[in-house]
Amino acid sequence: MKEFIKKYGVLTLIICFLVGAIGVYAYSEAQKVIPGKSVNGEDIVYSINNEDVSANVLYDEMYETNGIGSIYLAFEKAVLDQAVETTEDMEDIAAYNAQQIISNYQSSYGSDYEQYIVSALKSSGYESIDDLEPYLITQLKAEELVKQYLTDNPDVYAAFEEEYQPRKVSHILVQMADSENPTEEELAKVKEIEDALAAGEDFGTVATEYSDDSSASSAGSLGWMDVNTSFVESFKEAALALNEGEVSDWVVSEYGYHLIKCDESTFDTLSQDSEFVSNVLSSDITIKTKAIWDKAEELGIDFNGNDELKTQLREYMLLEEGDN
């Protein structure tokens, strides 16, 4: 015995210590485990009042709540993944945007920021923080697909253009206390602006120098507008009447006198803007769903004989009988 202890004593002590440590570890881990449960071959998700609720029952409940929305997300992702190649540009933009999002969430939610991002991702069919960049890349792919769809289908954009009259405009405002009875000082400013423009000064430069509006800091630019933009009526009417490059006469509104310039109004110029697609979709979301469906048909769709699902999905996508 003495011989044995002499020979294996240290090893025995180490083994005893390890066995003890594993026992403690196993016990503490076992406390954290959420054991599964199965009844009649069905996985149980939870139980209450001694009733088991299976994953199958939960699926039906969840499907009733938002099944078609979930199917659309999977449909859109499947189309985009196959239809639009991921470019290095997309990866760079997604990485930058992801960093911005993380910073914003960190400043809003502190150390809990990740769970809020994951929660937002989950509502779009993704699972973890690692999916943030893939999610953003999918958004960029959607923009690319829509842009391509509009380029390939000029009739679609022509119909959109006729209905919404999209354009980007700038203005120069001479603010007045009473637009109907401008003061001499206000009229003098109007004259100065007219002279500057007549002398060939650039509209944006004059806006920066003279306009009584916060847009002066961005050369008078008011950005994207269409028939639904909430501008005062006289302003909106005059802005929508302009062709690309044209400047209006003085327009009177409750704010004062405006000179309006239509900066861009054609597909060729508007589509160069990075926010073009989001601006178009803010007016008509069906352009995106039409583009998705169009591409899906090209790739080949099979609803496994479920015509009702096809109808429900098209309804969810707001597609009408004649679309595609």
Place this chain on the structure above:
Amino acid sequence: MKNTKKIVALMLSAMVLAGCSDGHATISNANEKIFSVGNTTVTKGDVYSSLFNSIGSYVVISDATKAVLNANVPITDEINAEADETMSSYEAMYGDALDTMVASYGYKDAQDYRDNGVIPSIQAKALYEMYVTDNWDTIKQEKNPKKGVIISVSDADTAANVMNALNEGAELADVISEYSLSHSGAEELIYADSDYPVEVMTMVNSATDATYATVTCSDGSIYVLSVTQNDPEAIKEEVAAALALTEDIQVAALTHYIKAAGFKVYDRDLYDTIKLSYPEYLD
């Protein structure tokens, strides 16, 4: 040496197994194809995962709450009548726009809203009241409910005017309308945690009858007050109805009844998600 290797292998296996037995529930026909686009196939299992990630915990908690409501507050004729009355008032208010209004809340139509919105909310209110009644001794001790009138006034002269008017039998509503700073001051329930200065709460707790008194607080605010009911038992129902509308009682009640119903989760992911939003429902 051979034995040592075996022991080490066993210990490692034990360590691995100890951390690997979480439940992950899934549906029976997870591989069933829902649709395919090009070379991508989406299965029922994919849709289950997506739904589970986005709304799983919400649906489970909502269903568990419904189960608890139905078990503790059965839908009686009285509840049905109250629901019908509520729907009639909505119909009168919204007319043909009612369906659109309830659709914006996620209900199919007015009937769906009645059955799954209005009735559960009536049941919930009854459940919260039941919680207060069932736990009356604890809540009574914690909240120390009383009933009284607390009128906030601008200065000592106004306080004197209020005292005179009330002692001469003037209507409380008239006095409040003429002198109260906040235009509140009608008879109200007062709890140990009511948001009044400590001097006011001290006076409320020491009052033995319903006579009016003036309290000047260290922050300069002045109140005229009277405790009209000192006995919590006499206002038990009123307190239960009022506390049923407060968030802390609602959370405490749902936690109590959901746990009492033996709510148990058998899926690790669901457990973790619920742990984030409703940790109190889990053991």
